[in-house]
Amino acid sequence: MADTARRPGNRYGSRPTMKDVAAHAGVGLKTVSRVVNGEPGVTPDTERRVHEAINALGFRRNDSARVLRKGRTASVGLVLEDLADPFYGPLSRAVEEVARAHGALLINGSSAEDPDREQELALALCARRVDGLVVIPAGDDHRYLEPEIRAGVATVFVDRPAGKIDADAVLSDNFGGARHAVAHLLAHGHRRIGFIGDRPVIHTAAERLRGYRAAMAEAGIPVEDTWISLGATDPERVRRAAETLLDGPEPVTAVFAGNNRVTVTVVRVLSERPRPTALVGFDDFELADLLQPGVTVVAQDAAQLGRTAAERLFQQLDGVPHAPERTMLPTRLITRGSGELPPVD
Amino acid sequence: MADTARRPGNRYGSRPTMKDVAAHAGVGLKTVSRVVNGEPGVTPDTERRVHEAINALGFRRNDSARVLRKGRTASVGLVLEDLADPFYGPLSRAVEEVARAHGALLINGSSAEDPDREQELALALCARRVDGLVVIPAGDDHRYLEPEIRAGVATVFVDRPAGKIDADAVLSDNFGGARHAVAHLLAHGHRRIGFIGDRPVIHTAAERLRGYRAAMAEAGIPVEDTWISLGATDPERVRRAAETLLDGPEPVTAVFAGNNRVTVTVVRVLSERPRPTALVGFDDFELADLLQPGVTVVAQDAAQLGRTAAERLFQQLDGVPHAPERTMLPTRLITRGSGELPPVD
C-alpha cells in the first residue's frame, strides 16, 4: 500500500487519532488506548493488530489531549537569565537530568535579566501547566506567582531568593565564599584590596560585597570607598573600574572580582600591565588553570545547584508538603597562582 | 475577602476555569474567552467585570486545552547533544530568540550523544505536538521522523545533516574551514602536520578530515598514517594521541585539532613541553586570546547556526513548502599566535 500514512478526506497536516487506529485495527477506541499505555487486559493477538495499525498509520499519541484529561503535564519549566552564559548551561543540564529521571521534560526560557520578561515567561509556562517551576530570578518581586503556587505549581528558586514571597530557595554561600576569598588575599599579605562587583540590589552581589567587608573588618582594615566599584557589568566599564583601582596614587595590590565576566575582563587588564597584581575571582571558568598565572577562584557548583533545586522540586511534587526553606551550598576556593601573588607596591 | 483564590468543593491543586470566571462575573463562558483572547465585541463594562473576576480567582488559561482545540502549540523543540557544552548554549539561545519573535516557546533536550535517546526525545517532543523540530543529530538514521514530517512537523537539522532522509540542514563549512586551517599552517612553513579528530562516522569529523587531506594534497605532501588520530575524544586518549604525534622519531611540527575539547587538551600537553609546536583548533573558545600564545582557531558561529536554522523552521511553518535544501555557513580563521609559530625540528 502506497498511502499508508495518508487518510483520505483529511487535509495535509492532520494526524491519525486513536479513533482512526481503532477503525483500522477493527477494535474499540479504548482498546487502542490500553495498548498505547501498556495497560493490562488485552489479548496478545489484539495487541498485535493494534500495533500494526499504529505503525501503518504513523500514529502518535497527542499529549495535549492526554494532559487535558490527566491534569499533569510531566514537564517542568526553568527560567534563567541566559542560556548562552556558561554558568547556566550545566545548571540547566542538571535540572534536565533530574527531570528526566522523573519522566519529565524540561522547558527553559531566558529572561535576559529583564524582570518583565521573567514574569512573562514564568506565567507562560504556568499556562502550559508545567508541574513545577525552577526560577533564577531576574526581578525582585515574585508575588505574581502566588496564585500559581496556591494552585499547586511546585516552585523552587535558585541562585537568588524569591522576592516578597516565601518559597524554597537553593543558594550558594556567596557571603562565605567571598569572605574566604578576601581572607585568602589578606593571608598573603595584601592590605589594599579592591572589589569590583555588580549592583547590590542583586542578592548575590550584595552577599559577596558583605563577605568582602566582613573579611576586611575581621582583619581590622578600614575599607576606602575608592577600592569598591559596584554596578560595572559590561566589559568597558569593568575595564575603566579596574584601571581606576590600579592607577591611583595608592593603587590596590589585589583585586577580588565579583563574578565571572568581571574576572575575565580584569585578567585582560592585568595582562597588559607590568606590575603583578593578585586576583581572586568569584565563579570558576574553563581554562582558568591554563592562564599565566592560573586564576584563583571561588567556585560554585552550577550543576549541583541545578540538581539540588530539581530534587527539591520533585520532592514538592511527589510528596509531603513542607514549609519553604533555604538550602545553602558551600563554595570552594581553588588556588591556581593569581591569588597567591605577594603584594607589590 | 480572604479566600478569593479558593473555590469551595474543589480539592487542593485544582484551578479555576473560564466557566468559573464566567459564573463569578455573571457572563457567558464565551464572553470570558473573548476577553482573554482580546477578541472584539465586548462592552468595556463587561470586559472590566471579567477582568475583575479573573484577578479575584487567579485564573490562567489552560493552554493544553487551547492547543487541543487549535491544533498549534506555538512551541518548537530543540534536540541537542549537551546543553552544558559551551558550543550549544549560544546556539540554543539563538533558536529561542527567533522562536520568541514568532511567539513560540522552546523546549530543548539533551541527547547525550546517544542515538536512542535522541529518538526518544524527538518523538516525545512530537507527542507534545511541537510545531517544529530543530535537531542536532546524534544518530545517523532519522527515518523514524518520516511520519512526523509527513504529518506536518517542520524539521531542520543543524551542524550535521539528517541520515537516510531528505531534510533541511544548516551546516558549517567544515571542509573549507579545515582546509583553510591546514593551508595556513603550510603557509607558515610546516610540512609534518598532525590531525587529531573524532570518529569519521560523525559527519563533521569526516568533513574536517577531508579538508585536512585536501590541503595536504594541494601542497603535494603525502600524509603519513601516524600523523592522524581519529576517535580519541576523552582527554586521556587525546593526551596520549598528542604525545604519540610529538614524541616519535620524526615528530610533527604542527597540530590541527579537530574540535574544541581536543584543542584544549592539546594546549595543555603543549604547555608542558619546551619545544614550541604550532596549533590551530577547530571551534573557537572563550579566553583563547588570553593563553600564551593565543590559540589560532577556525571559528564557527554557533549563534548564527541556531538563528539560521530557526528562521528556516519558521519559513517552513509560515509558508510556501519547498524542497529540502542545505545551507552552508562560512567559517572564519582567527589568528592569535599559536598557528603562526614557525616549524622547529
Add this chain to the structure above:
DNA sequence: TAGGCCCTGGACAACGTTGTCAGAAGCGGG
C-alpha cells in the same frame, strides 16, 4: 411607530484522550 440592522452575549459541539462502567465472550462445574 414599525421594520431592519448591527452589536453583544451565550448555547453547543468539537478537539483527542482517559476513567468508569457495563456488556460480551469464554470457560468450568453442577
Add this chain to the structure above:
DNA sequence: CCCGCTTCTGACAACGTTGTCCAGGGCCTA
C-alpha cells in the same frame, strides 16, 4: 445443558478551550 465467574472489549462522559451559530436588544430610518 445451563449458570456463574472471569477475562476482555467497547460505549460514553469528561477534561477546558475555541469556533459556529443564533437570540435578544438597542438604535436608526422610513
